[in-house]
Amino acid sequence: xxxxxxxxxxxxxxxxxxxxxxxxxxxxxxxxxxxxxxxxxxxxxxxxxxxxxxxxxxxxxxxxxxxxxxxxxxxxxxxxxxxxxxxxxxxxxxxxxxxxxxxxxxxxxxxxxxxxxxxxxxxxxxxxxxxxxxxxxxxxxxxxxxxxxxxxxxxxxxxxxxxxxxxxxxxxxxxxxxxxxxxxxxxxxxxxxxxxx
Amino acid sequence: xxxxxxxxxxxxxxxxxxxxxxxxxxxxxxxxxxxxxxxxxxxxxxxxxxxxxxxxxxxxxxxxxxxxxxxxxxxxxxxxxxxxxxxxxxxxxxxxxxxxxxxxxxxxxxxxxxxxxxxxxxxxxxxxxxxxxxxxxxxxxxxxxxxxxxxxxxxxxxxxxxxxxxxxxxxxxxxxxxxxxxxxxxxxxxxxxxxxxxxxxxxxxxxxxxxxxxxxxxxxxxxxxxxxxxxxxxxxxxxxxxxxxxxxxxxxxxxxxxxxxxxxxxxxxxxxxxxxxxxxxxxxxxxxxxxxxxxxxxxxxxxxxxxxxxxxxxxxxxxxxxxxxxxxxxxxxxxxxxxxxxxxxxxxxxxxxxxxxxxxxxxxxxxxxxxxxxxxxxxxxxxxxxxxxxxxxxxxxxxxxxxxxxxxxxxxxxxxxx
Numbered sequence: 291x292x293x294x295x296x297x298x299x300x301x302x303x304x305x306x307x308x309x310x311x312x313x314x315x316x317x318x319x320x321x322x323x324x325x326x327x328x329x330x331x332x333x334x335x336x337x338x339x340x341x342x343x344x345x346x347x348x349x350x351x352x353x354x355x356x357x358x359x360x361x362x363x364x365x366x367x368x369x370x371x372x373x374x375x376x377x378x379x380x381x382x383x384x385x386x387x388x389x390x391x392x393x394x395x396x397x398x399x400x401x402x403x404x405x406x407x408x409x410x411x412x413x414x415x416x417x418x419x420x421x422x423x424x425x426x427x428x429x430x431x432x433x434x435x436x437x438x439x440x441x442x443x444x445x446x447x448x449x450x451x452x453x454x455x456x457x458x459x460x461x462x463x464x465x466x467x468x469x470x471x472x473x474x475x476x477x478x479x480x481x482x483x484x485x486x487x
Numbered sequence: 488x489x490x491x492x493x494x495x496x497x498x499x500x501x502x503x504x505x506x507x508x509x510x511x512x513x514x515x516x517x518x519x520x521x522x523x524x525x526x527x528x529x530x531x532x533x534x535x536x537x538x539x540x541x542x543x544x545x546x547x548x549x550x551x552x553x554x555x556x557x558x559x560x561x562x563x564x565x566x567x568x569x570x571x572x573x574x575x576x577x578x579x580x581x582x583x584x585x586x587x588x589x590x591x592x593x594x595x596x597x598x599x600x601x602x603x604x605x606x607x608x609x610x611x612x613x614x615x616x617x618x619x620x621x622x623x624x625x626x627x628x629x630x631x632x633x634x635x636x637x638x639x640x641x642x643x644x645x646x647x648x649x650x651x652x653x654x655x656x657x658x659x660x661x662x663x664x665x666x667x668x669x670x671x672x673x674x675x676x677x678x679x680x681x682x683x684x685x686x687x688x689x690x691x692x693x694x695x696x697x698x699x700x701x702x703x704x705x706x707x708x709x710x711x712x713x714x715x716x717x718x719x720x721x722x723x724x725x726x727x728x729x730x731x732x733x734x735x736x737x738x739x740x741x742x743x744x745x746x747x748x749x750x751x752x753x754x755x756x757x758x759x760x761x762x763x764x765x766x767x768x769x770x771x772x773x774x775x776x777x778x779x780x781x782x783x784x785x786x787x788x789x790x791x792x793x794x795x796x797x798x799x800x801x802x803x804x805x806x807x808x809x810x811x812x813x814x815x816x817x818x819x820x821x822x823x824x825x826x827x828x829x830x831x832x833x834x835x836x837x838x839x840x841x842x843x844x845x846x847x848x849x850x851x852x853x854x855x856x857x858x859x860x861x862x863x864x865x866x867x868x869x870x871x872x873x874x875x876x877x878x879x880x881x882x883x884x885x886x887x888x889x890x891x892x893x894x895x896x897x898x899x900x901x902x903x904x905x
Contacts, residue, residue: 307874370671370722371610372880404873406723428723430876433846435740435761437723461759 295323296399304335307386308379314338322399329399348448354380355413355421362423367408381411381423384452388444389427391454396429406430406437420447429458436461507584509556512540512577515566516549525569526550535561553580602626607679607888609881610671613643613715616708619678620646627685630698636706637776640729643711645776650684650703659702660789660899663777666741666852667725668713670795672869672879672887677707677793679888680895697899701788704780710741710773723877727773731766734758739765742794744774747854748806753847764850777852781859789863789902790856791895796876797845797868798836800825800894803857805841805848813862814840820863820901824894831890834870841866863902867891 291297298320304313318333355362367382368374374382385408393403409426416422425442440458517523526543529535535558540551554562566573577583598618599605605619624631630650637645651657664677684703687693694703708714712728726738736759743754746768750756754764769775781787802817804810811817821838828836841848845868853864870879870887879887 366722368875368878368880370717370878372875372878372883404876406876407878430723430873433762433848434755435725437761 291321293324295321297321308383312338345448351380351383352421352446352448355384358413361413361415362411363413364411365409367411378411381413382408384423384444384446385411385425385427385442387452388423388425388442388454389429389440391452392427392440392442392456392458393429395456396458401434402432403438404430404432409439420445420450422446431461434461507553507555507580509559510553510577510580511556511559511575512551512553512580513562513566513573514549514551514576515571515573517543517546517571519546522569522571525566525571529562529565537562551576553577602682602685605678605682607675607682608885610675610884611678612718613708613711616674616678617644617646619681620648620707623648623681623685627688630685630688631681634704636780637772639710639712639773640727640771641712641715643715645706645711645773646708647704647706647780648681650688650698650705652688652698654702656784656786657700657702658786658788658902659704659784660697660791660902661704661706661781661787661856662791662793662895663706663709663852664793665707665714666709666773666792667794668710668717669723669725669877670869671717671877672795672884673793674707674714675881675884676869676888676891677705679885680892681705681707683888683892694896694899697896697903700903701899703899704787706777709777712773713738725761726763727771729765729771731758731770733766734763736763739763739771741771741774742792742852743848743850744768744771745778745850745852745855747851747858748804748849751806751849753806753849762848768850778855781856781861787856787861789865789898790853790861791863791865791867791898792852793867793869793891795869795879796871796873798834798870798872799844799866799868800828800836800838801841801844801853801866801868802838803840803854803864805845805851806854808842808847810840811857817863817865820898821865823901824865824897827897828890828894831893832886834890836894863898865898867894 300318300320301315303315305311306313314336316333316335318331321330323330362381364375364378364381367378367385386405389405397403406428409428412424414422414424422443422445425444427440427442429438429440431438438458438461440456443455445453515526517526523543523546529537529552530539530543536555537558538553540553541549543550552562598615599622602619602622620633624633630652632649634647634649635644636647639645662677662680665674684694688695688698697703710727713724713726716724716728726740728737729739730737740754740762743762743764749768750764755762757763765771769778800821802811802814802821818839825836825838828834837844841851851866853866857864869891870883
């Protein structure tokens with residue numbers, strides 16, 4: 291759109307990340323303004339699952355995690371051979387959801403991401419009902435092909451939106467992009483509550 | 488209770504934090520309440536540090552006890568004094584653990600014995616793949632030979648398999664896999680392709696007809712240094728492992744190092760970047776060796792370089808948006824190849840020129856080979872589309888190789904007939 295930016299019209303289908311089942315279609319428009327700023331998105335999706343079904347599945351996922359008596363920890367999910375231990379699947383599922391929020395913030399008109407691997411995960415036990423995890427996730431960045439390491443702190447309770455704080459390490463040649471450190475949805479590293487990095 | 492203990496024992500053994508030398512596992516089957524009582528007594532003697540693999544449950548039911556060496560005499564005396572009979576199930580727990588570890592290492596990292604028992608459904612190390620090459624040649628000396636076309640930066644041999652039924656410098660097809668080391672499904676597929684070619688030839692089907700007129704060259708581990716590094720240190724390593732003076736970081740992207748639009752937009756001049764093009768074209772021995780081979784062969788008709796992931800079939804160009812002179816024919820051929828691929832498992836591939844389908848990339852392999860006159864120059868991006876990405880589960884290796892092979896055959900047949 292002359293003088294304004296680039297507008298994209300998208301039609302796409304979605305599928306369940308775990309099962310590959312069809313999960314509905316979406317229609318969206320994305321406008322990237324000429325000057326650097328987040329894009330303007332409008333989106334409408336059809337859902338194959340109803341709210342109740344989704345709530346049920348959330349509850350089951352939540353229980354699977356709560357039932358563990360010790361804090362969950364893990365490394366390299368999937369491993370080099372593409373394996374995910376069944377016990378760590380729920381934790382991986384949360385990582386997929388959480389890192390999608392990181393990717394949402396980081397993507398631009400020319401930079402996209404995939405989750406390459408969960409390098410490590412550690413559960414923080416809380417006194418309340420929320421579950422909390424600390425992740426190091428590796429994002430595969432395109433077209434640069436870089437592997438970006440991000441620290442992600444994720445909190446969740448069914449019925450509540452996922453809360454994600456992240457900090458991504460600048461790629462080893464940060465000077466090129468001139469971007470330096472990026473912060474998560476909350477404040478930068480120093481100010482994040484209970485920052486461990 | 489037992490499994491975590493055994494696991495802990497194994498971990499301890501692996502980390503050298505604990506030893507079970509001389510420990511024995513005794514089995515007692517209490518025949519009376521007195522005997523049961525005697526065994527239960529043992530549970531309370533904490534100083535003995537007994538580890539009940541099977542706790543006392545009742546009469547006639549086995550009780551298994553791991554007894555540390557220092558406590559052996561006391562426990563045996565206790566049981567014998569009460570007339571409780573026991574048997575020694577494990578004479579030395581440490582010996583068993585050592586044997587188990589040896590077995591684990593042996594079975595997971597056994598060099599293949601023949602290409603029929605080779606496990607195509609698993610990922611392998613460079614040694615295992617290099618052993619496979621030799622086995623394939625030994626089993627099929629009239630069809631397969633192994634060529635060393637050069638050596639990598641770390642002095643690993645660069646091997647190419649030649650499949651030929653004779654003739655002299657016949658028109659040929661080149662296939663390479665593993666140029667980017669982290670794309671493990673490609674090397675694994677290459678191994679499968681090699682076996683498939685041999686099988687087709689033996690059964691006089693599939694590519695047997697292509698082999699009547701053409702040779703096939705297959706380089707499976709095109710970036711051996713990178714591949715070794717993905718096993719030893721960093722599973723997500725992409726580049727070579729070269730160190731050039733003036734470079735802070737290690738490695739050059741072998742798919743940006745070719746002399747086609749070298750250094751243009753679509754590659755990085757920063758050595759720390761994953762798309763670093765290198766100090767000059769063909770600076771990488773892994774690339775130079777293929778360049779030299781192609782030039783000296785002079786009769787290659789189709790050149791296919793295999794990557795993962797994204798599920799794409801791409802043709803030149805990547806370094807310029809000017810369409811390749813043969814783009815219409817290549818596009819049609821790509822459409823046919825992709826249709827053949829999909830026919831097997833429904834896997835969806837997109838196709839088109841590199842620059843319009845994936846992104847601008849300069850100095851890439853097939854741009855160079857195309858400019859050399861090799862019309863049928865294609866790059867594949869195999870499974871998947873991002874769910875597992877580089878870490879594709881091993882059980883997808885064979886389906887991926889099978890469907891890709893169908894597309895390769897379409898391209899090879901077209902090259903043969905045109």
